[in-house]
Amino acid sequence: MTDRPDHLNLLAPRETKPKLDRLHRDIMAAVGHPLSRRSALGIGGLMLLTACGSTSTGQKPTGDTTASSDALSGKPLENHLEIFNWSEYDDPSTYKKFMALPDEAKAGLKIHETYYSSNDELLAKLNAGGTTYDIIAPSQNAVAQLVQTNKLLKMDQTLLPNKKNLDPKFLKASYDPTGEYHVIKDYGITMFYFNNTIITENPQTMHDFYELLPRYVDKGRTNLLDGAEEVVPLALMALGLDANTDSQDDFSKATDFLMGIRKGVTTISASSYIDDAIAGKIILGQGWNGDVRRIVQGRKKQGDITAVLPHEKSEIWSDNWCIPKTAPHPVAAHAWINWLLTPSTAVTEMEYHNYGIPIPSALSKLPPELTNDPLFNVPASYTDNYQYILNVSPQVVQERTKIYTQFRAG
């Protein structure tokens, strides 16, 4: 972020620079992005990206100052909170009750919320600068990148007393080792499922899953989750390697492994696999636990779907509350996060979105069909072996993309 060479070799009058800067951002808008676990239309993001751009040709580097939030306590609560979030990701009553809290009501706090459909979209908006968001909800790989590029506010821990409710395991994750830039919102894992009337074997690990692909592809459609950040790290983990490796040796092992099972893969898509699997069209596929839970419920009548929480390595993912460095209302942002860490709020939230929040006192208050379902409340004996997939460095991200392109091209 610091002293970045910032010139554009163009023969143009100086005063046209702001105009060119705007064009520069607009050109970035003409890009697509891969699917996320929440996108409904496969390529909706192509049209949704409005302001992005990776260089800051015209921007004042407002986020570069090293001002920390340590001096926040004692400051008055602001009367506005700007949230940038995934759509329909929080219970409507959570917002209403927050605004009705004594301090918030006294300050006359109002919430305004806008939405994004992928981490790429969120990163593009933040990189373009000029945002006024107080709260964002990036996934773990984006958090790692935002910490690295110095875009997040160091949170004032005195304003987050409810953090004591969190399972201590989730306080300092690999994507934010000091735990000062994020608070976990919810988490899940990547697993697989298969049609047990066609596949009568007993696969246990991600490696088993990949081995089944070429053998059963003739019997029906097989599906992998798409995106370079899924396909390549998941293959690495199936081989027992580090998901976030930067070793060329590991990458070539993963490439060989992936190309070896390529013929066993019918589709690589995350946009419609829930509906397709419920319609009985997929016989073997990867999925995120919340989605697989819906597939199992959707096929209850037939009872032909077996869901497998992989032994050994797989992916654990999380969405997190973060405060951008440029947030105009940091005290309100802290108050919001602290409110979401209240056990009663966490219960409401989990019943709404069906993803786990690691607050033990809230989990115990949930109805037993949720608490006792391993697809919702994934046992720690599994997740202890799982790894967060991170945007480690531009080189690693680009290497993954190249392998992914090669895999797709077949």
Next chain:
Amino acid sequence: MAATEETLEAGGRRRRTFSPRYPAWLTSPSLIYYAVFFLGPLAILVAFSLATQTGFDSISYGFDTSQYHLVVDSLYVKIFGRTLLMAGGGSLLTIVVGYPIAYWMARYLSTYKMLALLLILVPFWTSFLIRTYALKIILDPHGYLAKYLGIDIMYTKWAVALGLVYNYLPLFIIPVFASLERMDWSLVEAATDLGAKPFNAFRQITLRLTLPGVVTGALLVFIPMSGEYIIPNILSGGNYEFVGNVIGDQFASAQNQPFGSALSISLMIALSGFVALYILVATKEERFGA
């Protein structure tokens, strides 16, 4: 300004006998629009492609041609080749399907000609994205086409080809229809009177005279087909990538603007080469025909 003068000169050469009735500067709003919204972004794309990435959200501008060396990697060359092959095949299929329709409309319809044209255009009133999703339902392995006709091509290159032809067909039919409309059909009668068999009359008169329309129509479909992103994304199930998808991945998931830009520029250069060659061959044919 230079552009304005050149345009004038060219205009002057072509129409020596006429002098322009309006002052040329009246064109300036259009030219400015073109410069700002077409040439400007293009210049930025070139600047991007010659820049070096220094971090996740930072690049430094300069004259670094290394991205172009990466483009000629066998992986990307293969995808370029496939893209152009698919677009070429798609254009040929469009000609085969579209020409008879245009011919039928121009030759056999009189009262309902405009209605037929309207029906050709109606699908265009629906979003491109929705139409492609509709095709996904039709081609579904559990759908009617697969069940009753045994045509199960979903998630293959044939599905992509079908999507290309379906989505771009009207763009081809319209210019061909226009040139068939303008044709003097008495020439065909004359040819038959002079003993030409129907097929020969079609080949030597109708096809020759409508060739400019076919050339235009084929170009109109070939170029957007080469840059296609949505159709392979939805219909190939991730199995058949076009250059457009690779570029998209570079900008979004790899966050590598320099390489994404270099790929875009390379695609433009490759396309320009193809189009120039195509026009050369097509117009040569026309000259001999005339």
